Amino acid sequence: MTKEPLLDGIAQTEADRDLPLLRPGNTNCGGCGMSIALQMLSRALSDRNVRIVIPACCGIVTAGPFPWSAYGAPVVASTFASAAAVASGLARTARMNDEDTRVLCWAGDGGTYDIGMATLSAAAERNEDILYVCYDNEIYGNTGGQRSSATPVGARTTTTPGGEDLRKKDILGIMAAHGIPYAASLSLAHPEDCLEKFRKALDLRGFRFLHVLSPCPTGWKSEPAEGVRLIRLAVEAGLYPVLEIRNGREWRVTVDPGDDEEALRRYFRSQGRFPEGSLDLAKVRAEIEEHWREIRKMSKDRAPLNPGPESPILRP
Numbered sequence: 001m002t003k004e005p006l007l008d009g010i011a012q013t014e015a016d017r018d019l020p021l022l023r024p025g026n027t028n029c030g031g032c033g034m035s036i037a038l039q040m041l042s043r044a045l046s047d048r049n050v051r052i053v054i055p056a057c058c059g060i061v062t063a064g065p066f067p068w069s070a071y072g073a074p075v076v077a078s079t080f081a082s083a084a085a086v087a088s089g090l091a092r093t094a095r096m097n098d099e100d101t102r103v104l105c106w107a108g109d110g111g112t113y114d115i116g117m118a119t120l121s122a123a124a125e126r127n128e129d130i131l132y133v134c135y136d137n138e139i140y141g142n143t144g145g146q147r148s149s150a151t152p153v154g155a156r157t158t159t160t161p162g163g164e165d166l167r168k169k170d171i172l173g174i175m176a177a178h179g180i181p182y183a184a185s186l187s188l189a190h191p192e193d194c195l196e197k198f199r200k201a202l203d204l205r206g207f208r209f210l211h212v213l214s215p216c217p218t219g220w221k222s223e224p225a226e227g228v229r230l231i232r233l234a235v236e237a238g239l240y241p242v243l244e245i246r247n248g249r250e251w252r253v254t255v256d257p258g259d260d261e262e263a264l265r266r267y268f269r270s271q272g273r274f275p276e277g278s279l280d281l282a283k284v285r286a287e288i289e290e291h292w293r294e295i296r297k298m299s300k301d302r303a304p305l306n307p308g309p310e311s312p313i314l315r316p
């Protein structure tokens, strides 16, 4: 008996596969880090068959109005809270149909750190066959710029006009604690490392989690052309550790963090969300050092310097 494929209406067509993941005419702001991350993912996908689940966030606005879509792959729009649960269903259906389809979640920090955490944690616990990517712009970008639990200390948002005073959650540590096959942070300023991790995460099975610090010129009050430089500064200052973690136990630093105090100053100075005097730099440095002590304890070794090419701007 021929097996009727379930959910055939959202299968990726041959025509889709020839398209970049993010097409021209999308609604993202100029200089959006999420656009760069999607271009990187597009490169990494090559001819892999994918379906993408996107909760309520800037990433679903990107597609534009139905029936048009700026995405070069089938996309399911989910509620904020349910992305990982919806993706679990799609992944299981693909397996029942013997399809070699990769199921991805593409979610912002609000849908990951906050509202989607319950279904995300449950899917990770069940080790569902999903690649979950969190593009972290440290803010609820598409609803006016409210704080999320990814917002860093000192940042002004519409709900923290005097500056955020709570510490940002360690999302990578939280996800690694689930013992999932693969968790990693990606730097948009280090494209080789970034592409390698996207490819690795696409090819592995089980639950994989990627964290991408994603510049948001609108919310960060920064120059649109400066996004990649900001990420490089965050890495050079040790503020954004670039790591990978296998099975929750094998920690590896993949980009040398540096320890550059001037990079830290320039990172904060370049963003209007950190007004003069909103930060205690000595305290920030102490927190960075404490975080790195924990990371060094977990990782057996420090990988060699891997800065990657200067320009990460990739054309589809």
Ligand code: SF4
Residues within 6 Å of the ligand: 027, 028, 029, 030, 031, 032, 033, 034, 058, 137, 141, 142, 215, 216, 217, 218, 219
């Ligand atoms: S608000 Fe920020 S994250 Fe959203 S599309 Fe604009 S730049 Fe990108």
